[in-house]
Amino acid sequence: MRSVLKSLSSLIPRSRVPARTSAELLLPLTERVPAMAAPCRMHPSVYAVEAALIDWARRTGLRADAGAGYHRLAARAFAEFDAAAAALFAQWLTWLFHLDDELDEGPCPLEVFPGLLNGTAGHPLEAAFADLWRVTSARMSDHWRSRFAGHLKTQYDACRTEAENRLTGRTPTLREYPALRRGTVGPYVYDLIEPCLRVEVPAWLHGGPPWQELVAACSDVVAWCNDVASLPKEHGDPHNLVVLATHEYGLDEHAAVAWVLDRIAERCADMHAATMALPLGDVDPKTARDVSKVACALLAAPRAHLDWLLESSRYA
């Protein structure tokens, strides 16, 4: 009977099929947002990327959860580049999601940050971070390293604010939330594209309004898609754009999700406008090509993330 229903459901327009997971609530974006219309290509060496990730996880003592599929997210985000780029990003993603779990469920969650910022290695997360940092930072300038460290501190501050909110029962406003969420997501994840591609965006270009807006809009799209997909796991935690929309506008969950999808579509349009404003004519042709590769990774991130949300056991 289940297989009959499944085959019948394929005949019904997708929007009429109830979502099996919250991630499926995001599917209308593939029709509404031109930049999310086509699935990401998959790296042809995705299995080599997975093998490299398993090896690294075993070495550093972190868990490489095959069902979570961090290697598949990295293999989509870096489908056009060498397998080493995708493998390094997969390792960082694995570390990042372990950190996320530690912050959600660990006994003393925020204590991990001073260790990361000071370079100690008392916790498996700190040791794994030190390993990744050694490989990654060697390729980059002091300017990039201080940018990364600043973004790690931004995440620490944002997570501390969230923790204080939870302790005091305070709910952030919809106006406050985007900046807070950009912090908790770990803004350095977008800095990692450059070392993975062995490129460094010139400081003046990276610090300019178009690039900053491109990264911020990309971060918002990815974070808010994540908020929709992780809705069943929130258990009343207000640090979620859908939950905040229900509180602040008095919407039911269905209407709040629709409201969030509208905001996501707007931020995708902002990504397009910011990209058009990048001053590529002000750099030499080689730099323009290199910078474009980084920008393309940002532009592809929303769909790569969506494809992963739909298949990862983390959101099943």
Added chain:
Amino acid sequence: MPIDLRDHKLDRAFGHLDVDGGGEIEREDLLGLGARLLVGFGESPTSLTGRRLVDGFDGIWAALAAALDRDGDGRLTAAEFKAGMTVAFIEGGGFDPVFLPAAEAVADLCDQNRDGQIGVHEFRMLLSAFGTPYDDVAEAFDRLDRDHDGTLTVSELVTAVREYYTGDDPHAAGNWLFGPL
């Protein structure tokens, strides 16, 4: 001499990819040109047009490598690039199934408002990605704009691409695709 003309055009095409002047190109150089085109137009590799462009450029590199009996990770000198282009797309039958879809994706990228027309502004964005000097763009556009109505059709641009990469007619307008030779 027609052969010299085509050889000269393919040398120029090699230069579009060898932006660091190292004398060799690899797959990532072609995909770097694709990325520069996409970003210039604000297009994501995960839009329908963007995906067609990336698939198309990847297909061109695979055809070049196959024509030279190489694996896709290798590097090509200018002489090898020209030999591969000749075998795959000029003497061989690879233009229509492989090169043309990529050219059409690029032309569609330029047609931002989807009306089938490409204005000089979009054409300038296209040529800046290939590194054509600013002052050469207007003349290139005028040469390709055969009816002088101030726009190129998508099909006119695709025809010019075919003439540039495969043609040996010294009078073809497509020779002007990237400015004066």
